[in-house]
Amino acid sequence: xxxxxxxxxxxxxxxxxxxxxxxxxxxxxxxxxxxxxxxxxxxxxxxxxxxxxxxxxxxxxxxxxxxxxxxxxxxxxxxxxxxxxxxxxxxxxxxxxxxxxxxxxxxxxxxxxxxxxxxxxxxxxxxxxxxxxxxxxxxxxxxxxxxxxxxxxxxxxxxxxxxxxxxxxxxxxxxxxxxxxxxxxxxxxxxxxxxxxxxxxxxxxxxxxxxxxxxxxxxxxxxxxxxxxxxxxxxxxxxxxxxxxxxxxxxxxxxxxxxxxxxxxxxxxxxxxxxxxxxxxxxxxxxxxxxxxxxxxxxxxxxxxxxxxxxxxxxxxxxxxxxxxxxxxxxxxxxxxxxxxxxxxxxxxxxxxxxxxxxxxxxxxxxxxxxxxxxxxxxxxxxxxxxxxxxxxxxx
Numbered sequence: 001x002x003x004x005x006x007x008x009x010x011x012x013x014x015x016x017x018x019x020x021x022x023x024x025x026x027x028x029x030x031x032x033x034x035x036x037x038x039x040x041x042x043x044x045x046x047x048x049x050x051x052x053x054x055x056x057x058x059x060x061x062x063x064x065x066x067x068x069x070x071x072x073x074x075x076x077x078x079x080x081x082x083x084x085x086x087x088x089x090x091x092x093x094x095x096x097x098x099x100x101x102x103x104x105x106x107x108x109x110x111x112x113x114x115x116x117x118x119x120x121x122x123x124x125x126x127x128x129x130x131x132x133x134x135x136x137x138x139x140x141x142x143x144x145x146x147x148x149x150x151x152x153x154x155x156x157x158x159x160x161x162x163x164x165x166x167x168x169x170x171x172x173x174x175x176x177x178x179x180x181x182x183x184x185x186x187x188x189x190x191x192x193x194x195x196x197x198x199x200x201x202x203x204x205x206x207x208x209x210x211x212x213x214x215x216x217x218x219x220x221x222x223x224x225x226x227x228x229x230x231x232x233x234x235x236x237x238x239x240x241x242x243x244x245x246x247x248x249x250x251x252x253x254x255x256x257x258x259x260x261x262x263x264x265x266x267x268x269x270x271x272x273x274x275x276x277x278x279x280x281x282x283x284x285x286x287x288x289x290x291x292x293x294x295x296x297x298x299x300x301x302x303x304x305x306x307x308x309x310x311x312x313x314x315x316x317x318x319x320x321x322x323x324x325x326x327x328x329x330x331x332x333x334x335x336x337x338x339x340x341x342x343x344x345x346x347x348x349x350x351x352x353x354x355x356x357x358x359x360x361x362x363x364x365x366x367x368x369x370x371x372x373x374x375x376x377x378x379x380x381x382x383x384x385x386x387x388x389x390x391x392x393x394x395x396x
Contacts, residue, residue: 019094025130045073087120132158136388146369157269175273207274211291249313321352335362
């Protein structure tokens with residue numbers, strides 16, 4: 001079992017400030033496992049767990065107010081998006097003094113899709129977004145070697161069921177099943193009436209756009225729908241943690257900067273499943289190989305630096321310089337250029353980004369597990385296995 005100690009510590013910290021804590025993330029990413037582990041170590045009273053997909057637990061909660069008001073200690077509510085009427089009651093229970101209960105709610109949809117959660121629990125709730133295994137969480141795994149571990153995580157993705165599968169065939173089978181279940185069960189459970197075949201076709205098209213600037217009109221024409229409809233489809237994928245948009249940064253209005261966002265799939269393994277990539281050899285020869293590596297590294301950097309989406313950007317000038325990732329944090333601008341190579345070199349584009357964006361530092365993220373080394377003043381090469389909180393903690 002791979003311990004997710006950093007997430008555990010975030011939960012402990014948040015409960016010292018908020019009566020309600022929400023773990024949000026896609027299905028099968030390990031939210032329930034983390035919650036049960038947290039509950040097993042809870043020292044401040046009893047622990048009660050409700051799974052809202054379980055008919056028996058749903059029956060126990062048929063009278064929400066009566067059931068929850070009588071409980072104390074830690075109350076875990078799993079798949080809470082299936083019972084949105086619970087949120088106004090949680091506000092009342094969270095405001096009781098003295099505080100007799102803490103609530104840990106788990107959901108597979110973002111706050112925008114969890115009706116009323118943001119409004120009902122404003123100031124009372126903290127959110128923890130959970131994705132698949134990070135490289136930092138895998139750094140203490142002794143077998144296989146770090147390089148093999150890196151490539152396995154990239155190819156299979158971070159979902160525990162896929163990454164920990166006994167072989168690649170079982171990993172592929174798990175991901176194919178995940179995609180089918182997401183389309184045929186998870187989306188309808190959210191009250192979204194959209195044919196599974198339509199959403200799958202759109203999802204696959206987005207996979208082919210992975211790492212590119214968004215062009216809703218082009219996808220709309222391919223699907224025979226309007227730009228507005230395509231935007232709604234993308235909102236659904238993003239709201240259920242399947243994709244994310246990286247917004248452009250504007251540095252100089254005199255230059256022809258790129259204004260449209262880039263779109264990425266959150267999990268590299270799901271990306272490869274949709275693209276029918278079945279092995280490392282197929283991945284390395286696929287046209288989307290570089291874009292896949294880029295999206296994978298962006299996710300790792302964002303996790304280890306603990307940045308929100310509104311702190312992440314890319315920058316580019318039409319026909320000119322570009323930067324894969326810009327993070328604005330603690331009043332500093334950190335640049336990241338992502339290269340699928342073991343020996344990156346400084347390019348004119350990097351120097352232009354360093355000067356134009358006034359970067360505090362530029363990190364060139366590359367493949368491998370060697371120690372970081374300087375490429376130039378304010379430019380450092382960082383092999384992927386060094387992307388950990390320990391490395392980035394040096395940035396003040």
